[in-house]
Amino acid sequence: MLPFLGIIQALGLLTSFALLGTRSKGAGPQWLAFQGLLCGLVPIIMHADGLTTQVVLLAIGNIVLKGIVFPWVLLRLRARAPYHREVVPFIGIVGSTLFGIPVLALSVWLALRMTPALKHAPFVMLVLSIFLIFVGLFLIVTRRKALMQVIGYLVLENGIFVFSAIAISGTLLLVELGVLLDAFVAVFVMGIAILHINSEFGFMDVDQLTALRG
Amino acid sequence: MFLDQSIAAMLILPALGAALCLILSRPRHVLTAIVGISALQLVLAANLWTAVLGGHGFVTAAASWLYVDAFSAFHIIVLALVFVLSSVFAGVYFTNASSDQTFTLTIARRYGALWLGSLAAMTLVLVSNSLGIMWVGMEATTLLTAFLISLYPNRLSLEAMWKYLLICSIGIAFAFMGTLLAAASLQVGSAGETAFFWTNLASAETHVDPTLMKFAFIFVLVGYGTKAGLAPIHSWLPDAHSQAPTPVSAMFSGFLLNTALYCIMRFVPPARHALGEHFASGLLIFFGTLSILVAAGFIVFQRDAKRLLAYHSVEHLGIIALGYGLGPLGAFAALFHTFNHSVCKALAFFAVGRLGQEFGSHEMHAISGALRADRLWGTALLVSFLALIGVAPFSIFMSEYQLLRAAVSAGAWLPLALFLLASGVVFVAALRHVIAMAFGIPTATVRVARNGSAAFLIVGVAMGLLLLLGLWMPLSLSKAIGSAAAIVAGQP
Numbered sequence: 184m185l186p187f188l189g190i191i192q193a194l195g196l197l198t199s200f201a202l203l204g205t206r207s208k209g210a211g212p213q214w215l216a217f218q219g220l221l222c223g224l225v226p227i228i229m230h231a232d233g234l235t236t237q238v239v240l241l242a243i244g245n246i247v248l249k250g251i252v253f254p255w256v257l258l259r260l261r262a263r264a265p266y267h268r269e270v271v272p273f274i275g276i277v278g279s280t281l282f283g284i285p286v287l288a289l290s291v292w293l294a295l296r297m298t299p300a301l302k303h304a305p306f307v308m309l310v311l312s313i314f315l316i317f318v319g320l321f322l323i324v325t326r327r328k329a330l331m332q333v334i335g336y337l338v339l340e341n342g343i344f345v346f347s348a349i350a351i352s353g354t355l356l357l358v359e360l361g362v363l364l365d366a367f368v369a370v371f372v373m374g375i376a377i378l379h380i381n382s383e384f385g386f387m388d389v390d391q392l393t394a395l396r397g
Numbered sequence: 398m399f400l401d402q403s404i405a406a407m408l409i410l411p412a413l414g415a416a417l418c419l420i421l422s423r424p425r426h427v428l429t430a431i432v433g434i435s436a437l438q439l440v441l442a443a444n445l446w447t448a449v450l451g452g453h454g455f456v457t458a459a460a461s462w463l464y465v466d467a468f469s470a471f472h473i474i475v476l477a478l479v480f481v482l483s484s485v486f487a488g489v490y491f492t493n494a495s496s497d498q499t500f501t502l503t504i505a506r507r508y509g510a511l512w513l514g515s516l517a518a519m520t521l522v523l524v525s526n527s528l529g530i531m532w533v534g535m536e537a538t539t540l541l542t543a544f545l546i547s548l549y550p551n552r553l554s555l556e557a558m559w560k561y562l563l564i565c566s567i568g569i570a571f572a573f574m575g576t577l578l579a580a581a582s583l584q585v586g587s588a589g590e591t592a593f594f595w596t597n598l599a600s601a602e603t604h605v606d607p608t609l610m611k612f613a614f615i616f617v618l619v620g621y622g623t624k625a626g627l628a629p630i631h632s633w634l635p636d637a638h639s640q641a642p643t644p645v646s647a648m649f650s651g652f653l654l655n656t657a658l659y660c661i662m663r664f665v666p667p668a669r670h671a672l673g674e675h676f677a678s679g680l681l682i683f684f685g686t687l688s689i690l691v692a693a694g695f696i697v698f699q700r701d702a703k704r705l706l707a708y709h710s711v712e713h714l715g716i717i718a719l720g721y722g723l724g725p726l727g728a729f730a731a732l733f734h735t736f737n738h739s740v741c742k743a744l745a746f747f748a749v750g751r752l753g754q755e756f757g758s759h760e761m762h763a764i765s766g767a768l769r770a771d772r773l774w775g776t777a778l779l780v781s782f783l784a785l786i787g788v789a790p791f792s793i794f795m796s797e798y799q800l801l802r803a804a805v806s807a808g809a810w811l812p813l814a815l816f817l818l819a820s821g822v823v824f825v826a827a828l829r830h831v832i833a834m835a836f837g838i839p840t841a842t843v844r845v846a847r848n849g850s851a852a853f854l855i856v857g858v859a860m861g862l863l864l865l866l867g868l869w870m871p872l873s874l875s876k877a878i879g880s881a882a883a884i885v886a887g888q889p
Contacts, residue, residue: 300608301581316574323567332563339570346574350581351592358529358593362573365536369566372540376562379547380555392556395636 185305187228191221192307195345196287199318202338203279211334212254212261218315219249222341225308226348241359245344248363253337253370260330260374263381274325282321290314304349312349315342329377333370340366400448401458404465404524407441407473410434411517418509424500427509428488434513435484438520439477446470450877457526464526464596467880471732472659473523479651479739480516482855486747487512487644489852493754498549498642508548508642515541515648519656528576528663529593535572535624535660538653539565546641557633557640564633568623572660575616579664582609582671599666610671617664618680625657627684627718628691631711635695638707639759643750646703650710651743655735658714662721662885669887681722686812688715693819697826702749702759705830706742709785712823713738719812720800721885727803728886732878734796737784737863741793744859745781748774751852752834755845761830766839773848775835777856782831784863786824792866 198218205211223246230238274282287310294309301309319339323332347359380392414434421427445465449456455466465473487508491500500508518541521534539562547558580592582605591597598605619630626634634654638646661681668677692712699705717738720731751774752767753759768775784791797820804813866874 297609297612300606320567323563329559336563336566336570339567343570343574343577347577350577358527358533361530361533365533365540368540369536372543373562373566376543376547376555376559379550380559383550383552383555392559394553395556395560395640 185307188225188305188307191224191228192311195221195311196314199315199338200280200283202322202334203283203318204276211331212257215257215334215337216250216254218338218341219253220246222345223250225345229305229348241363244363248367249337249341249344252367256370256374257330257333260377263378279321279325283318286317286321287314290317301350308345308349312342312345315339315345318342329373329380333373333377336373337366337370400445400456401463403441403445404456404458404463407438407445407520407524408517410437410441411513411520415510415513415517418513419506421506421509422502424491424502424505427505428484428491431484431509431512432481432488435477435480435516438516439474439481442470442473442477446474446877450873450880454880461526461594461596462530463524465524466884467877468662468884469523469659471877471881472655472735473520475655475736475739476516476519476523476652479648479743482740482743482747482859483644483647483651484512485851485855486647486743486750489849489855490642490644490747490750490754493751493846495754495757504548507544511541511545512645512648515545515653519652522656523659526595527593528579528595528598531595531660531663532569532573532576535621535657536566536569538656539569539624542645542649542653545645546637548642548645554640557636561633561637564630565624568620568630570620571616571623572620575613575618575620575664578609578613578616579605579667582606582613595663599670601670603667603670605667605671607671610668611676614664614668614672614677614680618661618684621657621660622684623657625654625661625718626688626711626714628688628711628715631688631691634711635704635707638710639701639703643703643746643753646706646750647743647746650706650746651739654710654714655717655739658717658721661718665721665885666887678722678724681718682809682812685715685717685719685722686815688712688718689816689819693822693826696823699830700761702753702761702764702830702834703746705761705827706745706749709745709823709827710738710742712819713742713785716797716800716816719816720803722812723800723803723807723809725882725886726806727800728882729878730796730799730803732881733799733866734793737792737796737866740859740862741781741784741791744777744856744863745785747855747859748778748781752778755843756840757842757844761834763840764834765837766835768835770839770843771845771848773852773856777860779831779835780860780863782827782835786827787820790867791863793863795867795870 198214201214223242226238227242290310290313293313294306298306315338319335319342322335322338326332411434418427418430421430449465449467449470457464494500515538518534518537522531525531543558543562546561547554583592597603623630638649665677688711692708695708696705717731717734720727720734752764755771756764767778784793787794787797
């Protein structure tokens with residue numbers, strides 16, 4: 184089980200760094216799709232010795248939504264956007280990638296602190312989940328495009344999903360279903376919001392939403 | 398007994414009502430439907446409340462997935478009351494809408510469906526025993542209410558909606574992390590669905606890991622605290638409250654914030670078992686006092702009446718959080734204050750909303766002579782603002798007085814001093830604002846409509862409740878609040 188998880192961790196870190204460093208059209212949703220797929224595999228590997236239909240169905244649901252549906256929605260939104268070049272984010276591409284390195288160290292340190300309490304959680308996955316949460320938050324805060332902020336939100340969501348798969352033993356069908364449904368609706372709500380903003384303002388740069396203050 | 402069906406009915410009724418609103422053929426029918434369904438919800442809530450208080454202290458249904466005790470029953474009744482008042486007000490407000498905000502059939506259907514949908518979601522939060530399902534309900538309220546803010550899409554409302562959606566989604570994600578950590582902190586019998594059950598987590602026999610519970614509580618406090626509008630993570634709140642249509646602002650301030658605070662309070666008993674008396678209450682006192690201070694600072698400089706009320710919400714939610722941190726006496730004051738604040742804030746928003754329509758702006762300098770221009774809503778404005786800043790004999794004065802007593806008996810001198818200081822600042826600043834709005838000569842452009850019986854009814858009920866509870870607290874209500882306080886703060 185551990186070698187598989189090691190590979191997933193390596194690829195998961197790779198997708199996060201790719202998302203931090205991307206500025207090209209459409210690459211964001213594609214890296215996100217790959218990351219969603221990887222995260223969806225984690226519960227199957229965790230329960231490999233006693234696989235139940237519940238676990239399999241939930242994993243498939245996650246992979247379909249996060250690996251296919253969400254990136255597809257984002258790509259569609261991307262196609263309707265009027266701009267054709269990426270504007271430089273608040274923190275540049277090099278700065279963002281460099282941000283990843285100390286944060287990875289911080290994630291390892293936090294994971295070391297948590298391991299004594301979470302005995303059956305694999306260390307590599309703990310690091311990955313904490314790292315994804317940080318990267319998601321960073322993307323939301325530093326990106327100008329509403330679309331990249333939604334991607335950041337979904338990276339954060341992936342991190343929490345990995346954490347729930349490793350930290351809680353046993354499956355929580357009803358809760359997991361509810362969470363999945365909420366994520367599903369959230370992406371559509373955010374998508375519709377972006378379309379509204381787009382048609383009203385003619386752009387999707389969130390940094391121009393500054394009329395309300397104080 | 399048919400009580401377990403009645404809990405289920407409280408979830409199904411608004412959900413069905415939301416679907417019904419989508420097929421109604423007149424805007425007026427939608428407005429009638431939401432009043433009818435929230436009134437039925439209030440009847441069911443009152444029935445449940447009496448059953449909980451008269452019986453064993455709790456009611457469960459659906460194999461313990463649904464669980465209502467005195468604490469949740471109290472919140473359910475406040476929720477239903479605020480919804481009835483706001484639904485009646487929605488009829489008054491939308492039929493008087495200005496020409497650029499016509500209440501068309503499309504908007505009416507969307508409004509009705511989202512309105513009743515968020516009622517269902519908030520009820521789900523309050524009746525869930527599973528902390529996971531409670532989280533699902535909370536996230537659903539965020540998603541459903543987002544489009545209520547931008548019911549009339551324009552630049553400002555879309556900006557407010559996007560900020561609300563994003564900031565609260567992050568907050569809610571943190572809260573979920575906290576919920577997971579709390580479930581992971583169960584050392585014994587952690588397998589299976591019951592790991593998330595509040596009854597399981599809060600029971601004295603359960604052993605939880607203190608480190609994980611500490612992380613869990615911090616995540617939950619920051620996460621749900623974002624939604625509750627606790628400073629310094631309240632930044633979405635004034636934007637959303639000022640841009641949403643007024644009935645929606647009233648519901649946000651009157652109850653949505655309380656729902657989030659309710660979620661935090663559900664984690665306090667397990668945190669107390671694992672970490673001792675002072676950890677959770679210390680954090681609540683800190684965030685409560687900070688919110689009161691920050692809000693007081695902003696209230697002084699406000700120009701928009703709805704933003705002013707939004708900062709008042711930050712202040713009062715801070716007062717409630719502070720009360721919860723001060724032990725059993727404080728929890729009693731906090732719960733009483735929850736009720737008072739919800740009714741009073743709803744009334745204040747109603748008044749500002751209608752006067753804003755009549756004066757054509759929510760800017761405070763545009764509103765003057767409200768008492769002369771419109772006697773009913775002018776009086777409502779004056780009374781609700783006076784009550785809000787703690788003038789006797791209204792009930793907020795009583796709950797704040799009880800809070801002071803709780804702070805003295807807990808020996809919390811510093812929070813007490815800061816609370817008094819901030820209340821003094823708010824008192825002077827808000828009084829200055831309201832005197833300018835209520836008295837004086839009305840501007841020439843006022844467009845006053847005759848007020849119907851519905852308007853008189855809601856103003857009368859809300860003012861009556863504030864005055865009555867300020868003068869006299871019925872013994873049964875005091876007992877009900879006492880047993881609710883005992884659940885989150887332990888026996889006095």
